[in-house]
Amino acid sequence: MRLVMKFGGTSVGDGSRMRHVAELAKRYYDERNEVIVVTSALSGVTDALLRVAKEASETGRTTAVKEFIADLTKQHHQAAHDAIDMSNTSDIVENATKEIDMRIEELEKALIGICYLGELTVRSIDYISSYGERLAVPVLCGSIKSLGVRSCSFTGGEAGIITNDDYCNAKPLEKTYSLVKERIGPLLNNSIPVVTGFIAESESGIITTLGRGGSDFSASILGASLGADEIWLWKEVDGIMTTDPHIVPEARTIPVISYIEAMELSYFGAKVLHPRAIEPAIKHGIPVRVKNTFHPELPGTIVVKDQKQIKDIVKAVTVIKNVALINISGAGMVGTIGVAARVFSTLANAGVNIIMISQGSSEANISIVVDANHLDAAVRALKDEFNNGIVKEVTRDRNISVVAVVGAGMANTPGVAGRVFGALGRAGANVIMISQGSSQHNISFAVSSDDAKEAVCALHREFGLECEK
Ligand SMILES: Nc1ncnc2c1ncn2[C@@H]1O[C@H](COP(=O)(O)OP(=O)(O)O)[C@@H](O)[C@H]1O
Ligand SMILES: N[C@@H](CC(=O)OP(=O)(O)O)C(=O)O
Numbered sequence: 001m002r003l004v005m006k007f008g009g010t011s012v013g014d015g016s017r018m019r020h021v022a023e024l025a026k027r028y029y030d031e032r033n034e035v036i037v038v039t040s041a042l043s044g045v046t047d048a049l050l051r052v053a054k055e056a057s058e059t060g061r062t063t064a065v066k067e068f069i070a071d072l073t074k075q076h077h078q079a080a081h082d083a084i085d086m087s088n089t090s091d092i093v094e095n096a097t098k099e100i101d102m103r104i105e106e107l108e109k110a111l112i113g114i115c116y117l118g119e120l121t122v123r124s125i126d127y128i129s130s131y132g133e134r135l136a137v138p139v140l141c142g143s144i145k146s147l148g149v150r151s152c153s154f155t156g157g158e159a160g161i162i163t164n165d166d167y168c169n170a171k172p173l174e175k176t177y178s179l180v181k182e183r184i185g186p187l188l189n190n191s192i193p194v195v196t197g198f199i200a201e202s203e204s205g206i207i208t209t210l211g212r213g214g215s216d217f218s219a220s221i222l223g224a225s226l227g228a229d230e231i232w233l234w235k236e237v238d239g240i241m242t243t244d245p246h247i248v249p250e251a252r253t254i255p256v257i258s259y260i261e262a263m264e265l266s267y268f269g270a271k272v273l274h275p276r277a278i279e280p281a282i283k284h285g286i287p288v289r290v291k292n293t294f295h296p297e298l299p300g301t302i303v304v305k306d307q308k309q310i311k312d313i314v315k316a317v318t319v320i321k322n323v324a325l326i327n328i329s330g331a332g333m334v335g336t337i338g339v340a341a342r343v344f345s346t347l348a349n350a351g352v353n354i355i356m357i358s359q360g361s362s363e364a365n366i367s368i369v370v371d372a373n374h375l376d377a378a379v380r381a382l383k384d385e386f387n388n389g390i391v392k393e394v395t396r397d398r399n400i401s402v403v404a405v406v407g408a409g410m411a412n413t414p415g416v417a418g419r420v421f422g423a424l425g426r427a428g429a430n431v432i433m434i435s436q437g438s439s440q441h442n443i444s445f446a447v448s449s450d451d452a453k454e455a456v457c458a459l460h461r462e463f464g465l466e467c468e469k
Pocket of ligand 1: 007008009010011040213234235236237239240241242243244245246269270271272273316
């Protein structure tokens with residue numbers, strides 16, 4: 001089989017985990033599979049890079065940059081020593097360490113530059129955050145080599161992933177698919193190529209990123225380009241589960257799920273998949289498997305085009321935190337044509353990401369859930385736009401979460417909404433806003449963040465998701 005295997009940040013969290021990942025890749029390679037490895041940054045490194053870049057631009061403190069660089073160097077040197085087997089040769093660890101040092105030197109220069117400039121553009125954010133993955137590849141590639149398997153490393157751009165220049169959320173261009181095939185395809189019969197997840201390159205060779213959590217997307221792009229038999233996303237969980245196991249420990253693994261359900265789950269906040277991760281896989285009909293790096297013997301979840309038999313009405317419950325509610329109200333809105341259009345174009349022009357919308361039939365009120373980071377910009381833009389009395393009030397609430405129940409079995413099954421809201425009522429969770437897409441594959445609603453955990457637990461119980469069927 002031709003397999004693209006992506007390992008997330010927790011899976012490559014340190015040197016001993018990297019070593020385990022290298023052994024896993026070798027095991028499948030030795031079983032006569034063609035294996036391409038995609039790696040994320042060591043867990044926490046992308047967050048740390050973004051934090052230090054922001055601090056550098058705000059405070060200009062070069063000493064803080066130097067301290068960060070010293071820690072990062074130590075962390076990656078240690079990882080290289082722990083991941084790379086030195087019983088045969090010390091060259092591999094020396095080469096990996098040299099590459100790490102070279103990358104870190106470039107990174108330090110860029111961060112010091114940001115200190116002096118005092119500004120951080122989206123292009124610089126992508127450049128800085130790319131170093132998480134660029135520091136991880138020499139370690140993983142070295143680890144695989146030290147196990148006696150040929151390996152070479154690539155950045156996403158070197159592998160052929162070419163995007164538009166929508167920094168921080170770049171989209172692959174069509175030529176990616178043939179370029180990756182041309183560059184990586186010929187290497188598969190006698191080596192395990194290791195490619196950085198998350199990062200790519202624009203047509204003019206500038207580093208771009210595919211958005212946070214974007215390594216899943218990279219794996220899917222590579223899998224689609226190379227006509228993989230399956231794309232395997234290795235994580236710290238047993239698969240796609242009925243809800244986040246960190247919220248409800250009784251969550252169970254979903255053995256089979258359709259593309260559409262998996263996409264809905266990720267749109268509604270299940271951090272297990274990047275929201276765009278399976279688009280290329282869908283387009284090329286490639287199954288995606290989610291597996292646990294630390295329990296490779298478990299089958300995980302397989303995401304397929306169509307599920308033959310749908311026995312569960314609701315497959316999973318998700319929660320999106322970090323959102324906020326805006327309420328736009330005023331008697332003048334009733335019967336005034338074009339208010340909604342003005343609201344949405346104003347928010348679009350302000351770069352606000354809208355998560356949920358609801359308008360009562362009285363037309364005197366529009367409620368919108370937005371990304372919490374966009375709240376201030378959204379309220380400012382709406383107040384500027386409606387300063388003529390049609391809208392009386394624009395209010396905000398930051399203490400909001402969106403909970404969703406997802407499942408293709410909900411379509412045409414009467415009574416699901418009744419059960420959802422009945423369960424929430426019994427749990428004492430106050431529903432602030434409701435939305436159901438016409439696909440009938442999800443019902444989502446906003447609650448106070450204080451009620452979110454209870455709401456998720458109540459729905460998980462109501463639909464029998466915690467017990468084996
Ligand atoms: N429905 C779900 N099923 C599985 N994991 C979920 C779900 N919803 C949220 N999660 C979270 O997604 C995370 C995915 O695993 P992780 O190893 O962090 O992935 P990656 O490193 O690829 O980003 C888990 O830590 C888990 O808390
Ligand atoms: N390192 C990047 C990309 C990524 O996908 O990471 P992870 O696989 O750990 O979610 C991030 O943190 O966003």
